Amino acid sequence: MILGMGKYKIKKIILDSAKLNKIIERMAGEIIERNEDIENIALVGLQTRGVFLAKRISHIINKIENIQVPVGILDISLYRDDFATNTEMLLKQTDFPFSVDDKKIIIIDDVLYTGRSVRAAIECIMDFGRPKLIRLAVLIDRGHRELPIRADFVGRKFVTIPDKERISVKLAEVDELDQVLLLDKEINCSSNLVF
C-alpha cells in the first residue's frame, strides 16, 4: 500500500478488534449520556471509514435506547482546501436522509489530525441547512491540529510523529478486519510487512 508519498510499514498494532469494538461501544454510550434529547441527534460519517463508524454507533444506540439515530454520509472532496494537490478524482456519495435544520449533528470520523477535514465537513453541513449544533466524535486523535478544532468524543488519544508516522484504521466492512495500526515511514523497505 502506498500512502501519500513514500512507503510505510507497520510499527505497532494500537487496537485489536476487541479493544476497538469496546471503544466504539463506549463512544456510543457517551453520546447517549451527554444527549438527553437523543431523538434529535443525527450522525454524519465522513467518507469512507467514518461512515461505517457512524453506522455502528447508530446501531449500538438503537440496541440500548431503541431509537433509530439517522446516519448521513458526507464526502468532503468538494470542500477541501487542498484541491490543487489532492489527486483523488472519484467523488463519493454525499447523502443526508434527514433535514439538517435544528438537528444536533455529530460528525463521526476515524482519525482526527490537522482538523482540516472537519472544517470542510462543518462547511458542507452548513450548506445543507442550519443545525442546532455540531459536535465531533473521532476514533483516534493523533494530535497536531492546524485549526482551532477539538473533538467532543474521543475513542483513543495517540500522538504521532508528524511526517513520519501514520494511523491506519481498518474496519471489517471494507478491510475484512477491525484493527488500528501505527505505520512508520520506511525508505528502504525490504520487509514483508510493507504496506
Next chain:
Amino acid sequence: MLKTKDLLGLENLTKKEIELILDTAINFKGVFTRSVKKVPALRGKTVVNLFYEPSTRTSKSFEVAAQRLSADVIDITTSMSSVVKGESLIDIGKTLEAMKADFVVIRHAMAGTPKILAENISAAVINAGDGFHEHPTQGLLDLYTIRENLDEIKGLKVVIVGDIGHSRVAKSNILALNKFGAKVTVVGPPTLIPDSIKEMGVDIEYNLKKALENADVVNILRIQLERQNKNLFPSLREYTALYKVTPEILKYAKKSVLIMHPGPMNRGIEISSEVVNLKNAVINEQVTNGIAIRMAILYLLAKANK
C-alpha cells in the same frame, strides 16, 4: 481518471471515462437539492464562456454549473468582441490566457475550432458545440438522462429524428450511445441525412413510423428554420407533415418510450405540444442534468489539469 486537458469531443473518450463523468454528475445533481446549491470546489478558478454563436441555453447552463462550483464566469459573445475586428482565434486565446482563465468554453460555427484553441493555450478548452462536428456535453447529458431513466443503455433502440447531417448533437449522441452498446437509428429526409453517417454505426430510415418501431428512446432534434431556404426540404409545412413527432405516431414506439429534445423546441414543427407534456417526456430533466454534467466536466478537468 480523466487524462485529457480538454473536452473536445466524445470520439476519443473511452467508455470508462464517460462512466466516470456520468457517475461524478450523480453526486453533483445531489447538490441541487441542498439549501445552498453550491460547493466551494472551484473557488478562485475562472471560466470564460467564449460564444461565437448565440446560445442562451448552453452558455447559461455552463454559467450555472461554474457558479455552483464557486468559479467566476466571464462571458464573451461575438457581437461585442474583437472577432468583428478580425482578431484571430489564436490571439483571442492568448488574451484569455493572459487573463489567467482556467477554462475556456467555446461555441463556434466552424468545426474544429475548439481543437485549434486547445492547441494554442494552456487553459482547459471545453467544446460547447463546433459547427456540425460535436457537442460533447449535450451527448453526455443525453446519455445521463437515458441511463437515469432506463438504467441499462446496452441494447436500447434510440431513434434520432431530424437534421442529422447538420447536427453536432446527433454526432455526439451517436458516438456516446455506440460506446455503450445502444442501437441508433436516424430518421429524416435524405437531404438532411448523409449516407456516410452509416459509417458511424447507425441505421438510416426515411420513414418516421418505421423508424419508431420498438424504440426505447426518441431524441427529436431542433429543425433550423432557415434550412428550408436552402432547398434541403421544400417547406416547414411539408417537414411537419412527414416528421413531426405526435402522440399518434409515438404509438409505433414502445409504450414507455423516453422522449427527449435538446431544445430550444419549435413546438408544432418537429414536436407537438402534446408530446412535450407526456409523462415520459424528459426535456426539462435534460436541462437539469446538463448542469450536473457540466459541473462534472469542470470538476474533472480541474482535477486532471492541476
Next chain:
Amino acid sequence: MQKILIKNGHLVDPAQQIDGLYDILLEGDKVVQCSNNINDNNAKIIDAQGKYVFPGLIDIHVHLREPGGESKETIYTGTRAAVKGGFTTICCMPNTRPSLDNVPSVEYINLKSEKDAVCNVYPVGCVTKGLDGTELAEIGSLVQAGVIAISDDGCPVSNAFIMRRALEYCKIFDIPVISHCEDRDLAQFGVMNEGAVSTKLGLRGIPNAAEEVMVARDIILAEQTSGYVHIAHVSTKGSVALIRDAKKRGVKITAETAPHYFTLTDFAVEGYNTYAKMNPPLRTAEDVAGIKEGLKDGTLDCIASDHAPHTKEEKNKEFDFAPFGIIGLETELALAYQELVLKEKLSLSSVIEKLTKNPAEVMRLKTKGSLKIGFDADLIIFDGNEKFKANNFISKSSNSPFLGWELQGVINQTIVAGKVVYKS
C-alpha cells in the same frame, strides 16, 4: 560557348525512347549530342555514374503568387524551389493580383522572370477578365505577350457558353484551355471531400460530382467545338473514366493530376489539418486507385504540382477560414518516383514522360521535354536511392501535407539552358 558533358548517367528520355546509359553534350543552351561514349576535351565533365539523367522536368501548374501575393511566394523563391525539385520549366497561373488578364501584367511576369527566375517561366493567361467568368479576356494579345495557355484556375468557368466561346476562340492560337472543373453549386462552399470523414469531422463536403459534372460538360463542349481542353488537377475516379472515354472518341483533351491525389486520401484532413486542404480536395482510397489507373493507362497525361503557397498565418486558422492549396514543387518528383515507380511498379520512363514529353506537348513547347539534338539544354541528375526529409523548403511557404515525411529520390543537379542552377 561553354560545353558541358554529362557522362555515365542512366538517361531516361521518353521522347526519344531512351532508357539506358547515355552521355549528353551540351553547348551553350542547346543539346549538341546525345549518344554512347561521347568524349570532348573542351567540355566541363559532370560524372553521373550511378545516377539517372532526365530531361528537365516541366510543371504546367504552378502558382508563383507574384504579383500581389509576395508574402506567399515570388518568382525568385518559386523558381528556386522549382529547380530544387527538378523543374526547369514551369507555367504560372494567372490568379495573381492583378490577374494575368492584361498585357502589362503578362509583361511584368516576363520582365521579372528575366531578372529573378532561375528556370523557364511561361505565364498562363486568364480566360475571362478578372477571372469573373463573364467576359473573355483579350486572349490574342495575351498570346502575343507570351502566354501559352489560358485558364481561370481557382475559379471555374461556370458559364457553359463562355467556356464554349473560349474553346472556339483558342483554335486560332492552338493553345489549350485549362479547366479547373468544379460546379460551385454542387460544391456548396465545401471545404473537403464529401464522405465519411467530412461527416465525422462536421466539415462541409465537396462531392465528386462537383468535379465530374464539369469534366463531362467540358468534354462535350470540346467535342462540339473541336477545341482543345486540358483538365487540371483531376482528383476523382469518375473524372478519369469520363476522360478515358472522351479520348477513345478522339476528343481533343488532355489531363493532369497532382502527387497528392495519388498519395493521400481525405483521412489526411483528420485533426483539421489545414495543410491537407486543397481544391479539389483529397478523395477516398477508391479515387486514389482510379487516379493511379488513369496514370497507368495514359488517360492522365501529366503530373503537375498545383503548387499553391500560403503563409503559416493564413493556414494556421479555423479550417473553414484557411485558404485552399498546398506547395508541391519540392516533393513532386520524389512522390512520383516513390508512389508510382517503386510502389505501383509503373515504369520509370512512363512516369518521366508525364513530367517531360507530355507537358511539353500540352503546352506546345517544341524544344523542351527531351534531350534530342537541338533541344534546350535543360536536364537534371537524379539519385533514386538517396532519401531526404521533406522540410526546410526553399519555397517561401511550407504548407505541405508531406512536411516531415521521408521521401526517396533526390535531385543532385539541375541544369537550365546549359547552366548548373542547382546542386544538392
